[in-house]
Amino acid sequence: MAATDASGPTRLGKALRDAGFAALVAAALSFPILALRAEADMNNTLVLEQRWSWILVAAAAVGSARFFASLLDDWRARAAAVLGAWALLFGAGLAVFSRLLDRDALVWALGAGVLLLAYAWFQETRARPAPAAPAAAAPKTRDALRLFAIAATAAVIAYPIVLLFWLGPQGSLKWINNYGVQILIYVMLGWGLNIVVGLAGLLDLGYVAFFALGAYAYALLSTTFGLSFWLCLPLAGVLAAFAGVLLGFPVLRLRGDYLALVTLAFGEIINIVLTNWVDVTNGEAGVSSIPRITFFGLPFTAADDGFAATFGLGFSPIHRTIFLFYLVLALALLTCFITVRLRRLPLGRAWEALREDDIACRSLGLNTTNIKLTAFALGAMFGGFAGAFFAVRQGFVNPNSFTFMESATILAIVVLGGMGSQTGVALAAVAMIGGTEILRELDFLKRLFGEDFDPNQYRMLIFGLAMVTMMIWKPRGLVSNRQPSIFLKERRAVSGGLVKEGHG
Amino acid sequence: MENFVQQIINGLTLGSIYGLIAIGYTMVFGIIGMVNFAHGDVFMVSTFIALILFLALTQLLGLPSIYLALFLVLVAAMVLTSLWSWAIERVAYRPLRGSFRLAPLISAIGMSIFLMNFVQVTQGPRNKPLPPMFNDVIQLSGLPGAANGITLAWKQILIMAVTAVLLCVFWFVVQKTALGRAQRAVEQDRRMAALLGVDVNRTVSLTFVIGAALAAVAGTLYLVQYGVVRFDDGFIPGVKAFTAAVLGGIGSIPGAVLGGLLIGLIEVLWSAYVSSDYKNVAAFSVLIVVLIFMPSGLLGRPEVEKV
Numbered sequence: 001m002a003a004t005d006a007s008g009p010t011r012l013g014k015a016l017r018d019a020g021f022a023a024l025v026a027a028a029l030s031f032p033i034l035a036l037r038a039e040a041d042m043n044n045t046l047v048l049e050q051r052w053s054w055i056l057v058a059a060a061a062v063g064s065a066r067f068f069a070s071l072l073d074d075w076r077a078r079a080a081a082v083l084g085a086w087a088l089l090f091g092a093g094l095a096v097f098s099r100l101l102d103r104d105a106l107v108w109a110l111g112a113g114v115l116l117l118a119y120a121w122f123q124e125t126r127a128r129p130a131p132a133a134p135a136a137a138a139p140k141t142r143d144a145l146r147l148f149a150i151a152a153t154a155a156v157i158a159y160p161i162v163l164l165f166w167l168g169p170q171g172s173l174k175w176i177n178n179y180g181v182q183i184l185i186y187v188m189l190g191w192g193l194n195i196v197v198g199l200a201g202l203l204d205l206g207y208v209a210f211f212a213l214g215a216y217a218y219a220l221l222s223t224t225f226g227l228s229f230w231l232c233l234p235l236a237g238v239l240a241a242f243a244g245v246l247l248g249f250p251v252l253r254l255r256g257d258y259l260a261l262v263t264l265a266f267g268e269i270i271n272i273v274l275t276n277w278v279d280v281t282n283g284e285a286g287v288s289s290i291p292r293i294t295f296f297g298l299p300f301t302a303a304d305d306g307f308a309a310t311f312g313l314g315f316s317p318i319h320r321t322i323f324l325f326y327l328v329l330a331l332a333l334l335t336c337f338i339t340v341r342l343r344r345l346p347l348g349r350a351w352e353a354l355r356e357d358d359i360a361c362r363s364l365g366l367n368t369t370n371i372k373l374t375a376f377a378l379g380a381m382f383g384g385f386a387g388a389f390f391a392v393r394q395g396f397v398n399p400n401s402f403t404f405m406e407s408a409t410i411l412a413i414v415v416l417g418g419m420g421s422q423t424g425v426a427l428a429a430v431a432m433i434g435g436t437e438i439l440r441e442l443d444f445l446k447r448l449f450g451e452d453f454d455p456n457q458y459r460m461l462i463f464g465l466a467m468v469t470m471m472i473w474k475p476r477g478l479v480s481n482r483q484p485s486i487f488l489k490e491r492r493a494v495s496g497g498l499v500k501e502g503h504g
Numbered sequence: 505m506e507n508f509v510q511q512i513i514n515g516l517t518l519g520s521i522y523g524l525i526a527i528g529y530t531m532v533f534g535i536i537g538m539v540n541f542a543h544g545d546v547f548m549v550s551t552f553i554a555l556i557l558f559l560a561l562t563q564l565l566g567l568p569s570i571y572l573a574l575f576l577v578l579v580a581a582m583v584l585t586s587l588w589s590w591a592i593e594r595v596a597y598r599p600l601r602g603s604f605r606l607a608p609l610i611s612a613i614g615m616s617i618f619l620m621n622f623v624q625v626t627q628g629p630r631n632k633p634l635p636p637m638f639n640d641v642i643q644l645s646g647l648p649g650a651a652n653g654i655t656l657a658w659k660q661i662l663i664m665a666v667t668a669v670l671l672c673v674f675w676f677v678v679q680k681t682a683l684g685r686a687q688r689a690v691e692q693d694r695r696m697a698a699l700l701g702v703d704v705n706r707t708v709s710l711t712f713v714i715g716a717a718l719a720a721v722a723g724t725l726y727l728v729q730y731g732v733v734r735f736d737d738g739f740i741p742g743v744k745a746f747t748a749a750v751l752g753g754i755g756s757i758p759g760a761v762l763g764g765l766l767i768g769l770i771e772v773l774w775s776a777y778v779s780s781d782y783k784n785v786a787a788f789s790v791l792i793v794v795l796i797f798m799p800s801g802l803l804g805r806p807e808v809e810k811v
Contacts, residue, residue, distance in 0.1 A: 025587065025591055028584065028587055029584070029587060029588055029591060031584070032552070032553045032556040032557055032560075032584060033549065033552060033553065033556070033622075033623065033626055033627065034626055036556045036559075036560060037626065037627055037628070038552075038555055038556055038559055038627060038632050039628060040630065040631075040632065040633065044633060045635070046555075046559055046632055046633070046634065047559075047563065048556065048559050048560060048563060048564060201605075201606065203606050203609060203610070205613070250792075250796045251792070251795070251796060254795055254796070254799070256605055256606055256609070257538065257539040257606075257609050258750075258795050258799070260539070260609060261539065261743070261746060261791065261795070262791065262792050262795055262796075264743065265743065265788035265789075265791045265792055266788075266792070268740075268743070268784065268788055269784075269785050269788050269789070272781070272782065272784055272785050273785070275781075276779075276781040276782060404739065405617075408613065408617050411610075411613070412614070412617075415610055415614075457624075457625060458621075458625065460617055460620075460621040461617075461618060461621040461622060461625060463614070463617060464614045464615065464616070464617030464618030464619075464620075464621060465614065465618050466614070467610060467611065467613065467614025467617070468595070468596045468611050468614040468615055468618065470614075471596075471600055471603070471607045471608075471610050471611040471614070472596070472599045472600065472611070475600070475603050475604055475607045
């Protein structure tokens with residue numbers, strides 16, 4: 001860009017100064033926490049393990065990131081340059097410390113680094129066309145998104161069948177269960193929370209409490225009274241929605257961040273009660289031997305009246321997994337469908353209006369308490385459904401599945417999906433939950449980072465950083481344009497960044 | 505009776521620590537109106553910094569005097585924790601000023617998750633126990649009705665004294681110095697203060713730094729008193745300290761300490777006389793009840809909603 005050329009040398013100097021400063025700060029920050037590790041030895045006394053080279057690594061990583069962020073204008077160039085610099089650093093680290101010296105890894109790291117830096121240079125220097133007006137581009141994006149959503153739904157419906165034919169019942173079990181069902185639970189929870197956070201703009205940090213209530217509702221009703229899953233599913237939803245209303249009535253007149261803290265406290269209280277009310281919930285030990293799912297009354301067993309025998313199929317555990325997959329898919333799509341339709345009703349429009357400006361809503365005579373309450377109750381209801389499903393899938397529940405970290409994970413999915421966007425939330429769930437599961441499968445990561453490398457350890461670390469990055473980079477989300485649901489002559493979408501938000 | 509007095513002493517000790525953390529919440533909330541969700545985790549980071557520095561001084565450098573070691577640890581922990589908090593504000597909060605309403609809070613939640621997991625990854629998930637230190641106690645047995653006597657540990661006196669001194673110092677800073685005036689000006693009207701020549705960014709940064717330094721004092725004292733830290737130790741004390749700030753009236757420094765003492769007393773008495781399993785429920789219920797029925801707290805000013 002012209003401005004860059006004119007101020008080239010000074011800009012470079014400034015970038016170097018920034019980078020040096022950032023590296024110094026990173027070194028100082030990492031001095032006690034990174035360089036020394038306190039670990040209890042055999043006698044349970046703490047001893048320090050020294051690893052001073054980590055300071056150098058942290059300083060180099062932060063310094064190079066700051067250098068390119070300060071030097072380059074285009075965000076693509078910045079991201080590519082930072083990643084490239086890290087790849088080069090990683091290669092250099094492999095060569096110097098040689099603990100894991102691996103020629104292939106070295107070549108890959110250096111090659112990727114050079115390629116990324118070249119791409120960054122190309123992005124930064126190429127002439128860019130003037131950005132198109134957001135309003136003109138929006139309808140095309142909208143159609144593309146709709147097409148994508150339909151195609152993705154079809155792909156998800158076909159997913160277990162394709163896998164079954166491809167990998168056989170044994171091979172596909174892991175892929176349908178760990179990836180399919182697991183991700184879809186989070187998609188559903190994300191969509192449920194999206195009603196509360198994305199549409200109504202109420203930050204709920206205790207969403208997992210409703211999930212827990214649904215799970216325990218099914219677990220306790222089925223083990224104590226022998227009620228079937230199909231009866232408990234709506235009951236769990238109603239119970240969770242009722243809890244949502246109960247919590248909502250007093251707290252919904254609080255302003256945003258107070259509301260967040262109160263919902264957090266509520267979630268913690270539910271968790272503590274589940275842990276300590278041993279007579280009912282069996283405490284930490286949890287509720288086990290919860291009845292498994294049945295095909296509308298036919299159990300998935302090898303018995304004569306089981307699902308397989310009735311339909312003349314050979315017994316296989318994959319039947320249950322596939323049924324669970326379609327069940328959670330149906331529940332998730334129901335959540336999505338209801339949300340999308342509600343957005344077009346006056347109620348849904350009121351949610352979004354409330355999110356944009358609380359005070360304006362009240363001035364226009366909307367009953368904000370009722371509007372918030374419906375959002376809260378609906379979100380809680382879907383959380384309850386998901387909870388009942390979770391209990392029937394696991395066959396076992398205990399309070400450890402319902403901690404604040406779980407709430408934070410769901411919130412991270414909603415935030416990264418671009419609050420309010422159904423497609424975005426689904427994509428974020430796939431990327432965040434599926435992504436870390438996939439990382440576990442990759443052998444070359446084990447070769448790079450050692451045998452005991454476990455990406456799950458880093459999952460929440462990355463979630464946290466991603467939330468911060470997302471807020472700084474695109475606070476209104478990746479897929480953030482505001483679609484008017486009612487319009488006079490033509491539909492003119494407004495880019496999310498242009499929406500000025502009121503305080504409330 | 506002696507049991508009750510003993511519980512009061514323990515409650516005031518715990519409450520002093522909550523009060524020191526709560527000052528950080530209340531000052532940041534006062535000046536930029538955001539709940540610094542990561543503040544509890546900054547406190548946790550400070551306990552780890554203190555622990556590691558203490559081990560480094562006594563084990564690696566072989567410092568003979570434990571008092572000198574503790575003093576050096578306190579100073580170094582304050583400096584390093586302040587740097588952490590400064591960096592967090594600079595990276596995660598400053599770019600979001602003027603962004604939409606929930607953005608800083610979500611960013612702070614992200615930062616909190618990051619800090620917790622960063623310490624877990626780098627320091628390991630297990631408890632870090634230190635052998636007990638400063639075990640000298642005073643036996644108070646002359647009190648009427650006290651049969652077995654009440655023990656008052658010197659470190660408990662230290663914790664309460666440090667809290668009282670710091671409260672006075674920071675009350676003086678906010679009321680009488682140029683920094684305090686700048687803070688109050690930014691609190692009232694950020695744009696007007698900037699027009700009148702107050703460096704808003706610097707003032708906000710300093711507020712974060714002061715809050716973190718106090719959290720580091722709390723962290724060091726926490727380590728001395730309880731002797732064990734863990735990576736998720738910041739979350740629950742953080743929420744309780746925020747409760748303390750709300751109870752005392754958010755934005756008010758004496759209120760934060762008062763709220764902290766009250767929360768400490770409630771927690772300790774609740775676990776002594778009602779149920780120790782549900783002591784956190786007591787503190788969280790206080791948060792809910794105060795926010796609903798008394799949102800301006802004990803010493804706070806009622807909030808006026810501006811359009």
